[in-house]
Amino acid sequence: MTWIAALPMYNVTPALDAAWREWLGDVLRRVKPACRIVEPDEELHGFWRRPNLLISQTCGYPFVHGLHEQVQLIATPHFDAPGCEGAHYSSVLVTRAEAQFDTLAACQGARAAYNQDDSNSGMNVFRHAVAPLSRAGSFFSSVLRTGSHLGSLRAVADGRADVAAIDCVTYAFMCDELPELAGQVRPIGMTAPSPGLPLIASSTVPPATIQALREALGEALTSQPERAKRLRLQGFSVLPPSDYERIEQLESEARAAGYARLA
Known part of the structure; x- marks a missing residue:
């Protein structure tokens, strides 16, 4: 083999x-x-x-x-990377540098971007963060699937979306490797941690x-x-x-709050 x-x-x-x-x-x-x-x-x-x-x-x-x-x-x-503790990590909630949003709660009715439906850092923990803020399973005015964390960052930077959740390691690498893009976005919070x-x-x-x-x-x-x-x-x-059951726990908590998908 x-x-x-x-x-x-x-x-x-x-x-x-x-x-x-x-x-x-x-x-x-x-x-x-x-x-x-x-x-x-x-x-x-x-x-x-x-x-x-x-x-x-x-x-x-x-x-x-x-x-x-x-x-x-x-x-x-x-x-x-900021947001990491040992083998655990969180996602950075980001918006455009010049946007008026300072918290996730302020993003009600805004446009969200996420990378993939099966992403913990881009979708699952984002859904978990939004769940307690949602009403009748909804929070955003629209949701855009971009295919990657970089795609979500660029969607926020160029105005196609207002907020996204980015794996904190990816965010740190973006700051290292793509300073121009990093200057177009800013963090407004962090998600819950998971392995x-x-x-x-x-x-x-x-x-x-x-x-x-x-x-x-x-x-x-x-x-x-x-x-x-x-x-x-x-x-x-x-x-x-x-230990990875923590990811399913975050999913279950969002569903229990009536927020089964980003919306």
């Missing part, structure tokens, strides 16, 4: 993508199975389920909604290789401190899969 690997989640710019690929290559050189770094050639839900997947990163929402039954959790990164994006492997990967990957993550982190600083990586935790 030819093993494959990819980190598709935090590639805010081509230069940052190259840094992630360099770090991943360093990790893979420290484990025994030969492995190719690839660009996912299919929709990510299918890619994450491939039997020859040695390491990748997924969002916690699809992980708890079925993916956890077909993969193994390797580790969850710790990021040096961060897990590194996963196929269920076919042997336990000894999972352990080797965990050791390699730490070794690759400390071998080049400047690279780790650019990637905002501080360490890793091996969380029990049950």
Whole structure:
């Protein structure tokens, strides 16, 4: 079997993508199975389920909604970004720099943007934050699905939307890599925290290789401190899969408040 690997989640710019690929290559050189770094050639839900997947990163929402039954959790990164605490993260609620909104409550009747229906950071925690403010299952005048966090940031910046929830790690990388875009938006709050994006492997990967990957993550982190600083990586935790039930809890709380979807 030819093993494959990819980190598709935090590639805010081509230069940052190259840094992630360099770090991943360093990790893979420290484990025994030969492995190719690839660009996912299919929709990510299918890619994450491939039997020859040695390491990748997924969002916690699809992980708890079925993916956890077909993969193994390797580790969850710790990021040096406002809104992160250990292996947990929040989303930044953002509006345009010149907008009059100062709180999420002030955004009633405004236009929202979000990345994907199956995103914890862009949809699920956003829905949870809005739920207590909603009335009869509604809060915004319109909702725009953009396809990515960068798409949501650009929608807010160029006036197609008024507010969005952005993974705080993505937001930090935007500030690092895209200062012009960062200057067009501003934060107005944070969402509730939940476990961060897990590194996963196929269920076919042997336990000894999972352990080797965990050791390699730490070794690759400390071998080049400047690279780790650019990637905002501080360490890793091996969380029990049950910790990710927090994501379902946030979903259930929003539904219990009568707010089943962003609206």
